[in-house]
Amino acid sequence: MTRVVRFHQHGGPEALRIEKVDLPPPGQGEVQIRVRAFGLNRAEALLRAGSYIETPSLPSGLGLEAAGVIEAIGEGVTGLAPGDAVSVVPPQSMVRWPAYGELVIFPAGLIVKHPPSLDWQTAAAVWMQYLTAYGALIDIARLNSRDAVVITAASSSVGLAAIQIANRVGATAIAVTRTSAKRQALLVAGAAEVVVLADEDLAMRLSGIAGQDGVRVVLDAVGGPIFEPLTAAMSKGGILIEYGGLSSDPTPFPLPAVLGKTLTLRGYLVHEITGNPEKLEAAKAFILGGIEDGTLRPIIDRTFPFDQIVEAHRYLESNEQFGKIVVTV
Known part of the structure; x- marks a missing residue:
């Protein structure tokens, strides 16, 4: 037994x-x-x-x-x-x-x-953290060095994996966290910017960071009321990938931003990678390569x-x- x-x-x-x-x-x-x-x-x-x-x-x-x-x-x-x-x-x-x-x-x-x-x-x-972040950012969003990516729940294991993956491909990682308690740790972990929800207006701060062009990629684990400010700061043709839904509050559908900016709002499960042998092999190669060269830790x-x-x-x-x-x- x-x-x-x-x-x-x-x-x-x-x-x-x-x-x-x-x-x-x-x-x-x-x-x-x-x-x-x-x-x-x-x-x-x-x-x-x-x-x-x-x-x-x-x-x-x-x-x-x-x-x-x-x-x-x-x-x-x-x-x-x-x-x-x-x-x-x-x-x-x-x-x-x-x-x-x-x-x-x-x-x-x-x-x-x-x-x-x-x-x-x-x-x-x-595997859970890196496969989740890889599937969203690399396989779906095709994140690259010209991009900034907003990462909510940034101090979670997936959030930290997303920061490292963004840095590995030369993108700018913008971490979003509830309080200032983890702000410095997120900067040390590789976030280029940290937005503290308790202290800052999310849409205004993101617009200040990204400028008029906006943010093309958002990786969100929360949903709820932050959906509207997140989409308000996105660029035309941008993509928001939702993989969590941690908020207990209703998630509004940001119709004006979605229509005006032709945004893609996409649900995502890691099974999209683990259930596809070809995609899984590509993900494993990326992740093991990052572990070996030290960019993923x-x-x-x-x-x-x-x-x-x-x-x-x-x-x-x-x-x-x-x-x-x-x-x-």
Whole structure:
């Protein structure tokens, strides 16, 4: 038997339980991994609370990314062997392929031999954040050195990944954050400008930074009332990519800006990359290249031991973190 994290009813962090279960051997095309660390993501808190895009049967496991050592491989798996140090690309269903456990099973196509320079905690913090930011900024928006990009929820792991990716392609990263508490850290992390919502008028400040041309690309995880000032500061033909929806307030449709500037407002899920083998290979090459040359550096805020998974989820929901939260096993 092995220990895994599950929840039997939707609720807060206290709904999570560590339980012993029988894990079957890996099947055709599958790999079993002994986990050394796994990363936490907002999606997992939403699944636990019952407000995620996926509806689980209960009890349910959860988790989207992990790093560890291959314990066993199923039939038909090539290029991987027991003992390999690997990390996991987020699956399309964390209910089907949960990552919170001492032993987990994933499709071989989602397994990456990570660079030996990465420790377990860092390897567990790579794929969700960089694949999300890459898919939005590089695959969809075609961000380039002539662009400025506005990044909301900038101190999240995806926000920080987006700042690094923008810098890697020579674009100007404009970070948006709720309070001034993380302003200096965002500048140190590579943001060219930081806009503090509590202290500044968002549309006015963005217009001051971008000038009359406006901002072509916006990466937003929040929605809600900031939609209108964000679009007000965008350029003609600009694109706003929405990947989160963290605000509990209604999101207005900014009709005058959308029509007047012929804007594109686009919803985005990382599954658009992970579910497309060709796009996934291009993303992996970009991300691994950035890790190897040092332009992409996962920022880990805090680590928790496996037995403190409830406390780790409480911290995840506190919004106090700067970067990734990782659990060691």
